[in-house]
Amino acid sequence: MSPGVTRSIAILGGTGPAGTGLALRWVRAGESIIIGSRDAQRAQQVAATIKQKAHAQASVSGMENGAACAASNLLVLTVPFEGQATLLKQLKPAISEGSILVDATVPLAACVGGRASRTLGVWQGSAAQQAAEMVPKGVSVVAAFHNLSAELLSGDAPVDCDVVVCSDDPASAQIVRELARKIPGVRAVDGGKLENSRIVEQMTALLIGLNIRHKGHAGVRITGLPSEAYR
Numbered sequence: 001m002s003p004g005v006t007r008s009i010a011i012l013g014g015t016g017p018a019g020t021g022l023a024l025r026w027v028r029a030g031e032s033i034i035i036g037s038r039d040a041q042r043a044q045q046v047a048a049t050i051k052q053k054a055h056a057q058a059s060v061s062g063m064e065n066g067a068a069c070a071a072s073n074l075l076v077l078t079v080p081f082e083g084q085a086t087l088l089k090q091l092k093p094a095i096s097e098g099s100i101l102v103d104a105t106v107p108l109a110a111c112v113g114g115r116a117s118r119t120l121g122v123w124q125g126s127a128a129q130q131a132a133e134m135v136p137k138g139v140s141v142v143a144a145f146h147n148l149s150a151e152l153l154s155g156d157a158p159v160d161c162d163v164v165v166c167s168d169d170p171a172s173a174q175i176v177r178e179l180a181r182k183i184p185g186v187r188a189v190d191g192g193k194l195e196n197s198r199i200v201e202q203m204t205a206l207l208i209g210l211n212i213r214h215k216g217h218a219g220v221r222i223t224g225l226p227s228e229a230y231r
């Protein structure tokens with residue numbers, strides 16, 4: 001970790017299935033988690049539920065999203081695409097320079113009434129690239145966790161899926177790959193530049209379509225690479 005990065009992880013929009021699932025796995029791995037929400041009370045209730053599910057000593061608290069940003073500089077954004085830009089605009093003053101923003105947003109067509117098995121075109125190329133345009137200067141955006149099923153994360157079994165991590169900042173990407181590897185069953189793959197997040201986001205729509213068709217919980221595995229690719 002770079003010297004300025006604290007080890008508490010704030011999950012913005014952490015009250016939904018994606019944020020809750022990641023929080024559960026990370027508190028079980030010993031990380032300290034802040035659940036962020038538009039409503040502090042909801043955040044605290046969800047934090048209490050996660051603590052109950054994880055273990056009594058689990059370090060998890062709940063705060064309004066802005067307070068969560070002020071309390072951490074390792075931020076994970078798990079909100080629907082339709083709320084991403086507005087929320088980032090609101091939170092901009094609370095995000096400190098040197099922070100890492102991990103974006104897991106998938107621009108599903110469902111957010112405009114379309115199918116969850118299709119994605120929307122995003123002017124910037126991807127939801128993560130949109131986020132990169134909206135954060136304050138000096139904040140690194142890392143795209144990750146798009147292909148992990150929240151349903152599997154909320155369980156106890158290892159998650160049979162790789163996490164492709166994309167960023168224009170290699171040091172921040174390394175921190176996020178370490179975080180991904182804390183989830184049992186997950187291998188983290190260096191996915192290169194942030195622009196590759198467009199492809200990773202779209203893979204989620206494919207996985208959702210496969211889940212609907214075959215009634216399962218599909219994940220992805222990237223095979224055939226040397227072991228360094230998974231570090």
Ligand SMILES: NC(=O)c1ccc[n+]([C@@H]2O[C@H](COP(=O)([O-])OP(=O)(O)OC[C@H]3O[C@@H](n4cnc5c(N)ncnc54)[C@H](OP(=O)(O)O)[C@@H]3O)[C@@H](O)[C@H]2O)c1
Nearest residue numbers: 013015016017018037038078079080083105106146149150
């Ligand atoms: N679910 C999955 O399996 C999965 C897997 C990988 C990636 N993702 C991606 O991760 C993101 C979150 O997924 P999810 O299933 O957890 O979504 P969700 O339940 O629809 O939303 C998560 C949280 O975001 C907040 N939120 C909702 N609408 C908002 C808005 N307009 N503005 C600001 N905050 C808003 C809500 O928290 P408060 O009301 O408490 O503020 C909500 O609990 C999505 O972009 C999704 O595509 C999901």
